Amino acid sequence: MLKRLSFLALIFSALSCGPPKADNVPTDRYELEGDVIRVDTVHRLALVRHGDIQNADGKVWMRGMTMEFPIKQKADLEKLAPGLRIKASLHHRPQDLEYWLGDIQILPKP
Ligand SMILES: [Cu+2]
Numbered sequence: 001m002l003k004r005l006s007f008l009a010l011i012f013s014a015l016s017c018g019p020p021k022a023d024n025v026p027t028d029r030y031e032l033e034g035d036v037i038r039v040d041t042v043h044r045l046a047l048v049r050h051g052d053i054q055n056a057d058g059k060v061w062m063r064g065m066t067m068e069f070p071i072k073q074k075a076d077l078e079k080l081a082p083g084l085r086i087k088a089s090l091h092h093r094p095q096d097l098e099y100w101l102g103d104i105q106i107l108p109k110p
Contacts, residue, residue, distance in 0.1 A: 027091040030054055030061045032101065036084045037066065044071050046080050046101065053090050061092060070100040079104050 034050030049066040069090075071077045080086070089103040 025093055025095055027093045028055070028061075030059075030090040030092065031056075032086075032088045032090045033107070034086060036080050036082055036086060038082055039077070039080045040068075041077060044077055045069065046071055046077075048086070048101075061090060071102075071104075072100045073102060076102060076104040079106060085109055 030053045032048070032050050032053045034048040036046055036048055038047040040046070045068045047066065047068050049064075050062075051064045052060055053062045054060045071080070076088075085107040087105045087107050088101040090099060091102055092099045
């Protein structure tokens, strides 16, 4: 009985280690262009009216719409302001459906 319990304890401790640290998992990358509507620096979110989001092979991740995106890097967040036109990488991690914007560049207004 004791042996069995320690075996279970071993299994549980192995499970609690979980999958590899999420930030080390590679992401799918797509390109986004859009207009910043609103920036929420507290929650690190930007509301963006974006065109189709696709990768270099033309695979569409999402059609154009207006929605909020998490911004992970502080430097990216500080670049943003309502009214700016941006180009950015959309990072998508299929394992946990997480996505965010990075590599933000400010574009000249068309
Ligand atoms: Cu969208």
